[in-house]
Amino acid sequence: MTESFPRQQARTRGFRLGVPRAFQVSPDGARVTFLRSRAGDDPVTCLWETDVATGTERLVADPRSLGADDEDLPPQERARRERVRETAAGIVAYATDRALTLAVFALSGQVYAVPLGPGPLLGSGPLLGSGPLLGSGPREGGTAGTAPRLVPVRGPALDPRPNPAGTALAYVHDGALRVIDLATGQDTVVAAEGGVTLGLAEFVAAEEMDRSRGYWWSPDGRQLLVARVDESPVARWHIADPANPGKAPVEVGYPAAGTANADVSLLIASAPAGEQGPAGEPAPATPAGVAGWDRAAFPYLVSAAWGTDPLIVVQSRDQRVMRVVNAVTGQLLREDTDPNWTDVIAGVPAQLENGDIVWTGVVDDTRGLIVAPADALATAVPVTPPGLQVRAVLGTDGDEVLFAGGMESTELNVWRYGPDGLYAVATKSGVHTATMAGGTTVIASRTLASSQVTVRLTRPGGPADTGVVVGGIASLAEEPNLPAPAPRFLHAGPTGIRTAVLLPSWHQPGDKLPVLMDPYGGPGAQRVVRSAGLYLAAQWFAEQGFAVVVADGRGTPGRNPSWERAIAGDFASGILEDQVTALGAAAAAFPELDTSRVAIRGWSFGGYLSALAVLRRPDVFHAGVAGAPVTDWRLYDTHYTERYLGDPARNPDAYQASSLMDDPARAVKSVIRPLLIIHGLADDNVFVAHSLRLSSALLAAGYPHSVLPLTGITHMTSQETVAENMLLFQVAFLKQALGIEASPRD
Numbered sequence: 001m002t003e004s005f006p007r008q009q010a011r012t013r014g015f016r017l018g019v020p021r022a023f024q025v026s027p028d029g030a031r032v033t034f035l036r037s038r039a040g041d042d043p044v045t046c047l048w049e050t051d052v053a054t055g056t057e058r059l060v061a062d063p064r065s066l067g068a069d070d071e072d073l074p075p076q077e078r079a080r081r082e083r084v085r086e087t088a089a090g091i092v093a094y095a096t097d098r099a100l101t102l103a104v105f106a107l108s109g110q111v112y113a114v115p116l117g118p119g120p121l122l123g124s125g126p127l128l129g130s131g132p133l134l135g136s137g138p139r140e141g142g143t144a145g146t147a148p149r150l151v152p153v154r155g156p157a158l159d160p161r162p163n164p165a166g167t168a169l170a171y172v173h174d175g176a177l178r179v180i181d182l183a184t185g186q187d188t189v190v191a192a193e194g195g196v197t198l199g200l201a202e203f204v205a206a207e208e209m210d211r212s213r214g215y216w217w218s219p220d221g222r223q224l225l226v227a228r229v230d231e232s233p234v235a236r237w238h239i240a241d242p243a244n245p246g247k248a249p250v251e252v253g254y255p256a257a258g259t260a261n262a263d264v265s266l267l268i269a270s271a272p273a274g275e276q277g278p279a280g281e282p283a284p285a286t287p288a289g290v291a292g293w294d295r296a297a298f299p300y301l302v303s304a305a306w307g308t309d310p311l312i313v314v315q316s317r318d319q320r321v322m323r324v325v326n327a328v329t330g331q332l333l334r335e336d337t338d339p340n341w342t343d344v345i346a347g348v349p350a351q352l353e354n355g356d357i358v359w360t361g362v363v364d365d366t367r368g369l370i371v372a373p374a375d376a377l378a379t380a381v382p383v384t385p386p387g388l389q390v391r392a393v394l395g396t397d398g399d400e401v402l403f404a405g406g407m408e409s410t411e412l413n414v415w416r417y418g419p420d421g422l423y424a425v426a427t428k429s430g431v432h433t434a435t436m437a438g439g440t441t442v443i444a445s446r447t448l449a450s451s452q453v454t455v456r457l458t459r460p461g462g463p464a465d466t467g468v469v470v471g472g473i474a475s476l477a478e479e480p481n482l483p484a485p486a487p488r489f490l491h492a493g494p495t496g497i498r499t500a501v502l503l504p505s506w507h508q509p510g511d512k513l514p515v516l517m518d519p520y521g522g523p524g525a526q527r528v529v530r531s532a533g534l535y536l537a538a539q540w541f542a543e544q545g546f547a548v549v550v551a552d553g554r555g556t557p558g559r560n561p562s563w564e565r566a567i568a569g570d571f572a573s574g575i576l577e578d579q580v581t582a583l584g585a586a587a588a589a590f591p592e593l594d595t596s597r598v599a600i601r602g603w604s605f606g607g608y609l610s611a612l613a614v615l616r617r618p619d620v621f622h623a624g625v626a627g628a629p630v631t632d633w634r635l636y637d638t639h640y641t642e643r644y645l646g647d648p649a650r651n652p653d654a655y656q657a658s659s660l661m662d663d664p665a666r667a668v669k670s671v672i673r674p675l676l677i678i679h680g681l682a683d684d685n686v687f688v689a690h691s692l693r694l695s696s697a698l699l700a701a702g703y704p705h706s707v708l709p710l711t712g713i714t715h716m717t718s719q720e721t722v723a724e725n726m727l728l729f730q731v732a733f734l735k736q737a738l739g740i741e742a743s744p745r746d
Contacts, residue, residue, distance in 0.1 A: 035047060049116055052440050060148075114146070204255060236253060319341040368390055369384045389560060430447035487502050500535070549593075600624045600625075
C-alpha cells in the first residue's frame with residue numbers, strides 16, 4: 001500500500017532530509033564540503049566532501065559512528081535550532097578554517113574536529129596527533145581515513161569555530177568565550193563576566209535579524225570580536241507543560257513590543273598567548289579594546305564582519321536609521337535612513353580583497369548592490385540596474401560579489417559582480433542560491449519542473465562567462481507520493497498581487513470546487529514562487545477536493561521596498577483586503593472556484609490572517625484554521641513588531657487596529673464562522689498565550705470555536721505524528737465546516 005502524503009511529509013521533515021546544504025568551497029575551488037543525510041528518510045545529518053575535478057564524494061563525519069545522543073542537547077543549542085527552524089538531527093552546523101582543511105562541529109554539547117582535503121594530518125601533540133580514534137569498523141571521513149576526534153573542551157560547548165589557520169578553536173561554555181589550542185590542548189578563557197553571556201546571539205538577533213552567532217575571528221587569528229549580552233533588563237516569561245504538572249515551568253527572557261531588550265555591546269579580545277593562571281588554570285586573555293558606537297541611539301547590533309577592520313551594522317530602536325561603523329575606530333562609514341524602517345539584508349557588510357566594502361541601498365524603489373571603498377561608502381550608489389532587486393549577498397571571492405535578486409518577485413536569481421561588470425549566474429525561471437570560491441560556484445536550484453533540488457558545480461567559461469557545469473551534488477530526498485504540483489499564476493487586481501492557483505489532478509472542467517486560501521500573507525516570507533517543491537502541501541489539499549489559492553499581498557518581500565512598506569502601521573486592513581482581491585481575481589480566471597464555500601488556513605502570521613479573515617470578513621470566508629496565530633501584537637517581540645507598528649506606547653491605535661482581541665464581540669453580532677485554533681504549548685516564539693486569550697475573548701462573546709493544544713510542541717511542529725495528523729485533522733475540520741464529503745483522497 002502506498003504511504004499517505006501526510007505521513008511521508010512528516011517522516012521526511014517536509015522532504016528536506018537528504019537535500020545537500022551548507023556548502024563551503026576551498027580557496028582553490030578544488031573541494032566542496034556540505035551537509036546531507038544518507039537518505040530521504042534519514043534524520044541524521046552527516047558532513048561530506050566532494051572533489052570538484054572527479055566528482056568523488058567522501059563521507060567526512062557520521063554522527064552515528066561517534067555515539068552522539070542528539071536528544072541530549074544543551075538548552076541554548078535547542079533554542080538556536082528553534083530560531084533557525086532546524087528540524088534535522090546530527091551535524092546541523094559546522095565551521096572550517098580558511099583553507100578548508102579542518103572542520104569542527106558540536107554534537108550534544110561535545111566538540112569534534114576532523115581534517116579535510118588531501119593535506120597532512122591535523123596538528124601534533126596529545127590532542128590530534130595521538131590517542132585512539134573514535135568509533136569502530138571502517139573509518140569513514142578525514143584525510144587518509146582519519147576519523148573525527150573528540151576535542152577536550154569544557155561541556156556543554158556551543159558554537160565551536162576554528163581560527164583562520166586551523167590551529168585553535170573558540171567556543172562558548174557557561175556564558176564565557178574560550179579558546180583551545182588544537183596542538184597542546186590548552187583551554188583559555190578569552191572573555192567572561194558574571195551575569196552576562198559572551199559570544200552568543202540574543203533572541204531578537206537570532207529570530208529577526210538572521211544573526212545566529214555572537215563572535216568573529218580576525219583574519220590573522222589574533223583577536224576576536226565578541227558580543228556581550230546582558231539579558232537582565234528583559235522581562236521573564238514562563239512556559240509550562242500542563243501535561244506534566246510535576247514539571248517546573250521553563251523561564252525565558254522575552255522582549256515583547258514596547259519592553260526592554262537585552263543590552264548588547266562588543267569587545268575585542270586578544271587570542272591566548274599560552275600563559276597559565278593560578279593553579280594551572282589558563283589565564284583569561286586581556287581585551288585589546290572595546291568596540292564602540294552610540295549604543296543609546298543604536299541599541300540593535302544587526303551584523304558584523306571582519307575584513308581589514310571589524311565592521312558592524314547597528315540600528316536605532318525605531319529601525320528608521322541604520323549605520324555601518326568601524327568597530328575599532330568608531331568611524332561612521334555610512335548611514336541609511338527611511339521614514340518607515342531600514343531593512344536587514346543578509347550577507348552585508350562584506351569586504352573584498354581590494355578593500356572595497358559591499359553594501360546595498362535603495363534608489364527609485366530598487367534595492368541595489370553597492371561596492372565602494374570605505375571613504376566613499378557614505379555617498380556610493382548602486383552598481384546594479386534599476387528594477388533588479390538585491391535580496392541577499394551570498395558571498396565574495398577575491399574582488400567579486402555573488403548576490404541573489406531578481407526583476408520578478410516570484411523568482412530568485414543569482415548574479416555576480418566584479419571588476420569586469422555584472423554577470424548572470426543562475427537566471428532560469430525558479431529559485432536559486434549559490435556560493436563560490438577559487439572560481440568554483442555551487443548553485444542550488446528549485447524550479448517548477450521538479451520538486452527536487454538540483455545542485456550544479458560550475459567553473460569559469462561558457463557564453464558571457466556564465467560558467468561551465470563540471471559536476472553536481474546529488475539530492476537524496478524522496479519523491480513525494482503526490483501528483484506533481486501545477487500552479488497557475490496570475491497578477492490579481494490593480495496592484496498585481498502575485499497569486500497561484502492549484503486544482504486537483506483529477507478535476508474535470510466545469511465541476512465546481514470549494515476554495516481554500518493558503519497564505520502566509522505577511523512580511524518576511526513569500527509563498528508564491530516558481531518552485532514546485534513549495535506547493536506540495538497545497539497540492540495535497542487540492543487533491544482532497546479544494547481549489548487552493550495562494551496569494552502574496554502587500555508587505556510580502558521580493559517586489560520592491562514600497563510594496564513591503566505599504567503595511568506600515570497596519571497589519572490588518574490592507575493585508576486582508578489583498579486576500580479578498582486575490583480570491584476574486586482567481587474566481588474570475590477559473591470559473592471552477594465556488595466562492596460560496598471559501599476556507600482559509602495558515603500558520604504564524606498566516607494563522608493570524610486566517611483568524612482575522614473569518615472574524616472580520618465572514619461574508620467572504622466561511623471557515624478558518626489559525627495555527628500558532630499572533631492575536632495581540634503587544635505580546636510579540638520588539639524588533640519584528642515595532643518595525644511595522646511602532647512603539648505601542650506612542651502608537652497604540654496601530655496595535656488596537658491590528659489586534660484580534662476585540663473582534664469576537666463584533667463578529668458575534670454578524671455571522672459566526674467555524675474557527676479552529678491550533679497552538680503548541682511549548683512555543684517560545686508565538687507563545688500559547690495568544691491563542692488562549694483569543695479563545696477567552698471568543699468564549700466571552702459567545703462565539704463557538706475549537707482549540708487544538710499540542711502538548712510539548714514548539715513553533716515548528718516537527719514531530720512526525722503531530723505533523724502528519726495535523727494535516728488530516730485540518731482537512732477533516734474544513735470539509736465538515738463547508739459541508740463537503742469527508743472521505744480523504746491521496
